[in-house]
Amino acid sequence: MNITNIAVLVSGRGSNLQSIIDNIENGTIPHASVKVVISDVDGTYALERAKQHGIEAVFVDPGTFDNKEGFENAILLILAAHDIELVLLAGYMRVVGPTLLTPYKGRMINIHPALLPSFPGLHGQQQAYDHGVKVSGCTVHFVEEGVDTGPIIIQHCVLVLENDTVDMLADRILEQEHRIFPEAVRLFVQGKLSIEGRKVRITD
Ligand code: GRF
Secondary structure: OOOEEEEEEEOOOOHHHHHHHHHHHOOOOOOEEEEEEEEOOOOOHHHHHHHHOOOEEEEOOHHHOOOHHHHHHHHHHHHHHOOOOEEEEOOOOOOOOHHHHHHHOOOEEEEEOOOOOOOOOOOHHHHHHHHOOOEEEEEEEEOOOOOOOOOEEEEEEEEOOOOOOHHHHHHHHHHHHHHHHHHHHHHHHOOOEEEEOOEEEEOO
16 A cells, blocks of 8 residues: 655644654554644744654745745645645644645645634634633544635544633643544545545545
């Protein structure tokens, strides 16, 4: 079986990146390899994690481009150089534009810390907590135009407990993110996902 070459786009600490790397290294995600980690923020811990695992780590400085198209074209060149088939957004804090999305439509996956379609955008955990929901969770979905709108692959519920702070809730959600993101990647790599309109069919 062919190896699926993966790129991970990040902006921060990279705990979800770590969960993907670990699940590839321990064989839970077979026939896959993270070839490159790209950050739009310099000096992120996510880049450090990549280096620790011998993975190429690249900072692409958005400030050096005239517009988003130029920035995304620079990322595309890196993806092409590594023969990337699957792009993961793991705490990547930018909205992906058409330049980057079009060639990777159906091959770009994001993790979001709330039960979509509720609470898209920034700080999903905080939004849910402030709204007073009793159940929140996390969502892995294909990326589309629009913020956190694409077809949903896996969701997991997390109860909001009576004495939770938002940080306590976010920690429990993060634990589940580290389970469902690698699981979605495994399903993709094994060819078990198909998109039919808004629905993702899983044949596992
Ligand atoms: C996660 O909560 C993820 O759902 C959101 O950004 C956060 C990234 O955390 N998109 P990390 O960098 O993976 O630790």
